[in-house]
Amino acid sequence: MHHFSYKNGTLHAEDVSLVTLAEKFGTPFYCYSTATLERHYQVLADAFGELDALICFAVKANSNQAVLATMAQMGSGMDVVSEGELRRARAAGVSADKIIFAGVGKTRDEIAFALKENILGFNVESEPELHALSDIASSLGVTANVALRVNPDVDAKTHEKISTGKAENKFGIPFERARELYAAARDLPGIEATGIHMHIGSQITDLDPFRHAFKLMRELVLALRLDGHVLHHLDIGGGLGVPYRGAIDEPPAPTEYAKVVSEAFGDLGLKIVLEPGRMIAGNAGVLVSRTLFSKREGKRTFTIVDGAMNDLLRPTLYEAHHDIWPVQERASDAPLIEQDLVGPVCETGDYLARGRALPSLAAGDLFAVMTAGAYGAVMASTYNSRPLVPEILVKGSSYAVVRPRQSYEQLLDLDQLPPWLS
């Protein structure tokens, strides 16, 4: 559920008209809804209310300071995958003891920085990383709390580029080696393996892959306990999907997901850590763009718009579907035209929607690309020297620019000339 809806024929984010925002700040822009972010966090927190759970928002999904601060105010922890994300989380007011540092390629500098911040723990993805962490923590005279990320080799039945829990993926340690590596960890100085981690992929809309992985993880936790390891927490990662196509790809409700978690682990006395990203931020954001031109070539209608793959990469990278809603509401019987919504970037792959039956979008018309709050702005680039677009956060009838549009000066100032050219 989200808080983008038509009021008097105009699409609003909560009580703010997207036309007002477009006129004031220009297009394209991202718009986020506070009520939606808060609702999603709360629904998840309530679903896991019976379990001892910590929600760590996956910063990679949306790292805007205002979004992170909104989550922090709700009591959320954060899952970070770089020093940059860790700094963002800290700057947004998240206490270090609610921050988990994950990721397959942490540098020594990043590890040292996180140790000095005294974060809650590290999700470790390989044996060499375990040794590096042990080394650095010992030299700093501290102890790092560690969870090994175990790859359970299950098929998450999602897009191949966002599937992470199969043996051929680069993530985690193989399931069969887990006991051996926990044994190795016990003998290393500077680390204490107090948890265990898994994350099998993203945009998962079926509970079976979770059930399968949880069953394996449960067996592993029991085996590790028999081996004498004291495990306090289990981090089940993120991955719960969102409905990109309305009712067609409806994911399971958080309560159903929580039930599966509880059935698998409820009796083990483990703290459960969750790392949701998309489920919190996905449909809390839209990308608003305007039609520039419409052209008909043969049988195809190209609607050329001012938003492009550099602003929202998901359609290009994953063939992802995002619903398109005209900002001015159309009659329910308005004729639909099959069209390609394409951006100005010089790439054939630059589209926001392809072969989509939509009402006509004439030059000047505004539309919203829905469910763009996760992996939208964070994956934007300045390709074709297009400045990064603004991000606007709405709360009720209030709104604020939480990232201004990049100016051409800022864009050009990123480069500098070598002495022989200046």
Ligand code: LLP
């Ligand atoms: N934890 C770990 C270890 C992860 O790798 C991820 C996402 C998450 C949590 C959060 O997953 P979520 O709850 O958002 O599914 N750019 C892609 C998604 C990449 C996800 C990467 N890892 C997309 O736009 O679909």
